[in-house]
Amino acid sequence: MAFKIGLLGLGTVGTGTAEILLSPEGRHPLVQELEIYRVGVRSLDKPRTVQLPPDILTTDIEAIVTDPEVDIVVEVLGGLEPARSLILKAISHGKHVVTANKAVISRFGDEIFTAANSSGVYVMLEAAVGGGIPVIQPLKQALGVNRIQAVTGIVNGTTNYILTRMRDEGADFGEVLADAQKLGYAEADPTADVDGLDAADKIAILASLAFGGRIKLEDVYCEGISGVGAADIAYAEKLGFAIKLLAIAKKVDSDKEKLSVRVHPTLVPKIHPLASVSGVYNAIFVEGEPIGQVMFYGRGAGAGPTASAVVSDIINIAAVLKTRDASKLHPLLSCSHQHYCQIAPMEELVTRFYARFLTKDSPGVIGKLGTCFGDRGVSLESVVQTGFQNEFAEIVVVTHDVREGNFRQALDEIRTLDAVDSIASLLRVL
């Protein structure tokens, strides 16, 4: 056994990882050279589905990351602490690290990669985004020769599952969420998923790799799916769109030095490859020069897929350790950028919008809306009076590309109109 693994955590992903390492036959021969040397757990007595020699389990997790015998630390504890401190301590003890922890990497990536580079170790994170889908490795290796223009992802399975069921069943957000919680597709506290926070962590990581700069998580605009109504999904369908929670990182057309990085529910044209990514599946769509468009698709979560990503990171480190000149880091596996990307504020975003208004059923309402939009230079692609909600008429508007700031000013004016009861929903269009 050549490489000793210290596994931190034996939950879903940790168990999946151990299962791969314990049954190497039929896999890449390097898997045979990996030894599960220590496993850090909270309780020694908990029944486990995976068979491990009892003497390698320990509750002294800190002892693993400082153990001189350990070559590679695999952090699959989740959460911010003690995960962050353990990763940093492992690095300072010269261990390579594999982590599935998007929350830690998106918040403390700068601290962690700075430490890793100065210690000459690798920190690998394929499992942090898109479960088993190879996307981190391709961004670092295969796509790096391109000038990336945009990364657009469906990177949260829970929200994609909810939106898919809302569409299929014509159901409202609340009832589908409740059922998803019952079925285990959504957490008891669903905030991180449905408010887009999990997707924000992931797009910060993807943007950093795609555009070669660090991203401050607080710069990522984030809007969840709880405001998406069954009516919006139905109208979007009729107009030829699917509604998806997209995580987008994109060069600003008018200023290539700036990025727009954001998470929000989005109308996606049905002919776009992302529109047909349904249920718990994830997909990451990358546009670059000269490659054009490529997409990576698969299950974004679950023990098996995530463990596949973890172990692929481990064998990538092992492969380099077997062949490298130890004084040099492999430039496609390490993470060397140190500047921060410049992020454009949302009001400068240029995009199409979808808006649904509840108005009095009086003549001339569409004209008044049109005037407010026209005054702010907002050009409309379509305006449809779609039906009634109680005593109000529903009007759905889709704009051409418009600066978000201008669109919002028009909405502020529209809100003051007597004929307008409310803006029932407001979504961006890809």
Next chain:
Amino acid sequence: MAFKIGLLGLGTVGTGTAEILLSPEGRHPLVQELEIYRVGVRSLDKPRTVQLPPDILTTDIEAIVTDPEVDIVVEVLGGLEPARSLILKAISHGKHVVTANKAVISRFGDEIFTAANSSGVYVMLEAAVGGGIPVIQPLKQALGVNRIQAVTGIVNGTTNYILTRMRDEGADFGEVLADAQKLGYAEADPTADVDGLDAADKIAILASLAFGGRIKLEDVYCEGISGVGAADIAYAEKLGFAIKLLAIAKKVDSDKEKLSVRVHPTLVPKIHPLASVSGVYNAIFVEGEPIGQVMFYGRGAGAGPTASAVVSDIINIAAVLKTRDASKLHPLLSCSHQHYCQIAPMEELVTRFYARFLTKDSPGVIGKLGTCFGDRGVSLESVVQTGFQNEFAEIVVVTHDVREGNFRQALDEIRTLDAVDSIASLLRVL
């Protein structure tokens, strides 16, 4: 400039490759360390769209692969010879090789990789399959920890373009092919594409990487799309299928030691992610344990995408050369398997079939068909009399899973029936 590139060929892909290397800004920093040192061309006088110093162009291509200054040879000549001989000579002179040449690799891969391993050099081929889509690298690196069960690809853009237009326009194969040739989407001699030979080369390469064994190209069953009629596409649509030319490599369920490797037009259920891959796009769908299903999607040809793949291979070699202990090959970039995979004969294949019969419009025909199938243990999923072709009634049958040999025996018997004029088409179902 650290790494000297000898580029063999300055056609579409060669020009695209040179363009990336000549404009490194905004790409991975390693691209700046690549120097186009020599370019081998057939004619020095041909006008070029890419600006290169005239003294690096030469018609003495062989001198490039033996030049002691050259670190990496990039073969984008295409065709079998002199490409094969040049690759082997480059290897014997200690050069690493990047090639886009699926025809050479699928036929002479054993010879080439044996030579490369004994010379301690890399032969990289991301561009040989799927244009710019990263699929070779993920199969070698990210997916290798899985036990792969199947690789299913739409790997030929020309045939996918033709089938997509046949569906969209209800047109026949011949007329769409003629138009595709006019538009440059199909070659003047379209044989390699429409007969599935190009796809066979590619699935042989993918199978070899996915299943860790060599594949004899002559073992790949190959059937093109010229027999697919507009009527079949229309019936398939009604039954909920798209017809795609699939290249499939799959472990045989009943004997995991054997692979089924084949190219043929296939009815793909519309809910399958491959069904919505349209036009010139390619996609490769991989199933493995424990990752489940992942798919890679993008443009399968063209200067930009293919050049992206070529240069990504170059920087992968460059990265290893910068950091490696020169005596050892990186185990995830080199190709070490030496045994041949065992390929199951087609008659042992178990699959679903679609067949369209032209029959006399007499009572009891469906019953007779049913009896012939039943006698051979072929269970039918649906039998529909769909319409008429001149004086004949058309009957479309979709079977449940059946051993191909049994199905063919039933067909032999059906051909002898008085009521049956002909079997107008016969397709497999995914």
